[in-house]
Amino acid sequence: MVQEIGDLRVMIVEDQAILAMELELVLGDIGCDVVGSAMDRAGAFAVAERERPALALVDVNLLDGLTGPQIAQRLVADYGTAVVFLTANPEQIPEGFAGALGAVCKPFDAQTIKAVVAFARQFILHRTVGEAPRRFRLAPWLTTPPASIAPH
Template identity: 50%
Template sequence: MKILIVEDEIFPALHLESVVEALGCTVVGIAPDKATALRLAEESAADLAIVDLNLRDGLTGPELAREIAERYGTKVLFLTANPAQASLDFEGAVGIVDKPFDDTAVARALERIRKVAGGR
């Protein structure tokens, strides 16, 4: 599974990258803001974007997530300290993991997404 990480804080982003790669996924890039995320989404054909809500350019994560899902068919998993601000009301939104996250929560979410994608 190819994954785009959309997170503006570098240390959590790098930790998430190592967790995702340890689970056998490929990270296609880390984006700190909406413009970078849209560029990487277009270039990479990521299967999944893990999206924080508050990015370098403000509270752009919810709008960005919807746009990535609609434009590119990329599934979206929100990773946020403010889960009430995340909306799962669009096709492609697959869940929310609370921040600060633990590796197990990310692993469970990715396994669930893989099962759904595999038709199980």
């Protein structure tokens, strides 16, 4: 049985066309609205500007190099988009994750993507962090408890 995620607007930033198409099918199966795909920084920003996605699945290393972290930072800052990194090279993820919620290492399966999208959806809608799905490396900024504010 396929768990419905709802009409979450998702963008895919992945330079392997077959993988991007596979992601699109998995996302469609759970009711997501895939609003566009891109293979590089320029394409990602064009889709983001036009579609304002709620979630972006972003490969770290793209056609134009190691631009995934720059894309993530701008998507979070300029569009309020939640970002999840997809990568075969987790050591390339910058410290602090450039504002991304976390990362999934390649290769991954459909169940992992579905679980990660459900996790991201909960964060987007409720600003709460549930239990991290298996094979999902949570960003350090989500695991650090907020600093308490000391009275003056």
